[in-house]
Amino acid sequence: MAGIDWPEVLVGFLLGLVPLVARQLYILIKYMRTSGRRKYLGVWWTYHRSTTGSGKIIERRVHVRYSVIFDRLTMRETTAHEVGADTLPLTYSGHISSRQGMVRYVETVDEASHERKVWFLFDPFFDPVERTIGIYMSLDLRGLPSAGSMMLSRERVPREEVDSMLDRHVLRAADLLPAIGH
Structure with a gap:
């Protein structure tokens, strides 16, 4: 020494x-x-139709924050339930991509079941954003792909209003299997 x-x-x-x-x-x-990313910080509510075929609306609370270490927006869905039904809460975590054209991609994964979801969110130019729309892609209960419309809102939205805004149709691969002989 x-x-x-x-x-x-x-x-x-x-x-x-x-x-x-x-x-x-x-x-x-x-x-x-960069104000474009700051407009997504905070608590949001997401709404989409169930992939089970029941057409129930699923409401989730999402918390978005900025990660200095990874230089991206990260998110965590802390609670999930179907409006009008009792289900187990699921916890999803993921990140929001940078703006690509008029779209931001959101990738989430459930830590317990390893289920992955992808959202394609319309990213409006104006700031602040109170509501925006998008499309989600997920897996149904059989593990087959499904997709549908979704809404992201700063405030909770009454069920009747969400019901009138979201398309009732959920595209499920399971519905298309008879067309190819499965």
């Missing part, structure tokens, strides 16, 4: 950390100047 210049070693170590700290500060400043 003799002959080691500890102040020089410590200064060299700290200089090595400067690029990492500078990068994180750059990301934070860049994010604070």
Whole structure:
């Protein structure tokens, strides 16, 4: 241990950390100047039809936050239930992509069942956004693909209003299987 210049070693170590700290500060400043992503921060409510064929509306509470480490919007669906029915709460987590044209992609996964969902959200230019629409793709109870319309809202929306806004049709691959002989 003799002959080691500890102040020089410590200064060299700290200089090595400067690029990492500078990068994180750059990301934070860049994010604070980009209002397009900030408009999605906070608590949202999502609505879509059940993939079981019942047509029930599923309401979920979504919390969106910004991750400085990953430089992206992350989200967590903390509760889920069908309006008018008792179901087990599911927990999904995922991230929101950067704007690609007029769309943002949202990928979520359920931590317990490894079920994946993908949303295609219309990203309006105006800020703040109170409501926007999209399409979801998921798996039904048989594990076959299904898709339908969805809505993302800043405030909870009464069931009657959601029922009139969302299309009643849910496209399920299970409905198409007889056409190919399965």
